[in-house]
Amino acid sequence: MRQIFRLEMKRVFSSKEFWLVLGVGLLFILAHLFGKEGILADSEFNRSIEGVNGIEPHSVWYSWLGLSPGTENYLYFSLAPLLAAIPYAASGWKDIKSGYQKQMVMRVPRKTYFLAKYAAVFLSGGIVITVPLLLDFLLCHCFLPAYRPLAAYGLSIVTDAVGSELFYTHPYLYVFLFLFFIDFLFGGAYACLGLSATYLLENSVLIQFFPYIVQTILVFLCDLCPFPVWPFLVNKMNPYQPYAESVGAEHYLIHLLLFIGVSFAVYLRRGKYREIYR
Amino acid sequence: MEKIISDVKIKVELVFSHYTKYIGKNLILDDISLTLQSGHIYGLKGRNGSGKTMLMRAACGLIYPTSGSVCLDGKYLGKDISFPKSAGVLIENPAFLPNETGLQNLMDLASLKKEADLETVKQAIREVGLDPDDRRKYRKYSLGMKQRLGIAAVFMEHPDLIILDEPTNALDESGITLLKPLLERERERGALILLSCHDTEDLYALADQIILIESGKIVKQVQTKGEDSHAADFQTGNETGF
Structure with missing residues (x-):
């Protein structure tokens, strides 16, 4: 098992798609840092005077790609199912x-x-989603202070969000747990969802788009339901948790287990009994 | 790490029992009963679509029977074991990673079973007339070079069961000349070799028993070497359909 896993990982790291997606992640970081509305668009002096809404000084906790609601944040987490599947799902x-x-x-x-x-x-999906976020987090530390966020001002995640207490007491722990237990695992789960389409679809590009298509269909179906969970479906990997009012930790767990369980069962079971003609 | 090729010959027996295979409503293999033993080279002869390649796939457990079975040394393929433990298989086109050199590709594969070390792999590449130090990526190889590398991958681990589907495809004269001693060496070692070849002359030169297959059914087995040889009949086309 170790040898073949090592070979598979070597193939991941030598694939063009893997580096392409990391490159896309880098573009998100550049846009987030240096873009027109990027965190470094204004001079640091002005920003520190103005603070966040004139209340609190700017800090990493309001500016990191994962915690600053904006175009880059929205696009990154909306496209995450596609980005995760591109490197190796096909x-x-x-x-x-x-x-x-x-x-x-x-x-x-x-x-x-x-x-x-x-x-x-699974690892390829997890890595390509997590690495740009981690890199952006580190780069933010080069330019901004990391004052502990204060819940009283309500400038970052809402207080009934999953793990909000942790965020306002131990923000580093919150970020690392979210990165490695939510973003990494969901990135991997989305990539594996693409892998499970191996026996369903006859085109590698369609396989790469499969998780994104599944998510879009789920959002559409949930939108028809009385319970408004669709913002969670789109934003569950977003540490800012813009959907926080309607979900709890169990939503994450069920969602994750469903994705991993279905993709694992479909890929391994069908693969095990499938005849090999080529 | 290298598999020791000792004086003790390996013993392999591959038994097809009433093996029948349907794909949809098409009968692909029809009640095949056949016993193949180590130390022989069996040549499959038949027209396109007669079932040669499917029989080879069946022999190494890549496809499952609709009825009947394949048994390798008393173990049923698809039940007791999913694939033969020691097999070298080249069916249809060779497949390798396009962005790696020939040596890197074979080392990747060799790392899975750890039965061939670097020197053994290099030797296998030399034996098929390629340069192990060639820095070109596999995607830059010609068809003939790809085929040679595919053959090297089959032989490098000295498997007990060797299956070669049209190994002479895309090979020039020198390539075919190189193949014969390799097959003979493996046969002497005791390997069971099953091969198909569209060229009757090449098949006759390489195999010591020819199995004629038509519409998924074995119609005749012909000894081409030794005292019971019927090679003359076979070569002149006196057999059914040839």
């Missing part, structure tokens, strides 16, 4: 079409190959 399909899958399954048990593939796809 690799299972490509392996079948090229015949490379045959090379692998003749040398390792089928189940091992599918497990290694699933794990590599």
Whole structure:
């Protein structure tokens, strides 16, 4: 298992798509830092005088890509299902079409190959979503102070958001937990959702778009329901939690388990019993 | 790390029992019963679409039977084991990672089973007439070079079961000449070799038993080498449909 997983990860890191998506992430960072409405658009002096709405001094906690509501933030988290799937979600399909899958399954048990593939796809999705956010977080620290946010002013996440108490007491812990337990896991889950479409779709681009399509359909369906969960579906990876009033931690858990469970069952079960012609 | 090729010959037996395969309503393999043993090179001969490649896929567990079974050394493929434990397979086109060199590709594959070290892999590449130190990526290889690398991947781990579907495709004369001693060496070692080839002359030169297949059914087995040889009949086209 270790050898094939190592090979799969080597393929992830040597794929053009992986670096392309990280490049897109870098563009988001540049836009967020230096764009027209970026955090460094005004001089630091002016910004520090004005503060946030004239109340609190600017700090990392109001300016980080994950915590500053704005165009970059909205686009990044809306496109996350697509960004997560681009690097490696279509690799299972490509392996079948090229015949490379045959090379692998003749040398390792089928189940091992599918497990290694699933794990590599999961990690690829998690990495490409998390790394730009982490990089932006570090860069924000180069330009802005990190005063502890105050809940009383209500300038950042709302107080009934998941983990808000943690945010206002230990903001670093909140950010790292959100990055690694929400963004990383959902990034991986979206990539694996794309992988599960390997046996459903006949086009690698469609496979890469599959998680985004699924999310769009879910949003549409939820919009028809009386319970307004669609903002959560779009923004669940957003540490700012703009949907916070309507969800709890169980929403994250159910959503995550559903994505991982379905994609795991579909990809491994169908793969295990599928005949190999190419 | 390298698999030791000892004097003790390996023993492999591949048994097809009433193997029938349908795809949709099409009968692809029709009640195949066949016993193949190690130390032999079996050549599959048949027209396009006669079922040669499907029989090879069945032999290594890539497809499942509609009825019947394939048994390798007493273990049923698809039930006891998903694939043969030691097999080298080249069916249709060779498949490798386009952005790696030939050596990198084979080392990647060799790392999975750890049965071939760097020197063994390099030797396998040399044996098919390629340069292991060639820095060109696989995508820059010619068709013939790709085929040679595919053959090297089959032989590098000295598998017990070797399956080659049209290995002479895209190979020039020198490539075909290189293939013969490789097959003979593996046969002497005791490997079971199953190959198909569209060229009757090449097939006759490489195999010591020819299996004629028509519409998914085995119609005849012909010994091409040794005392029971019927090669003369076969080559002159006296067999059914040839």
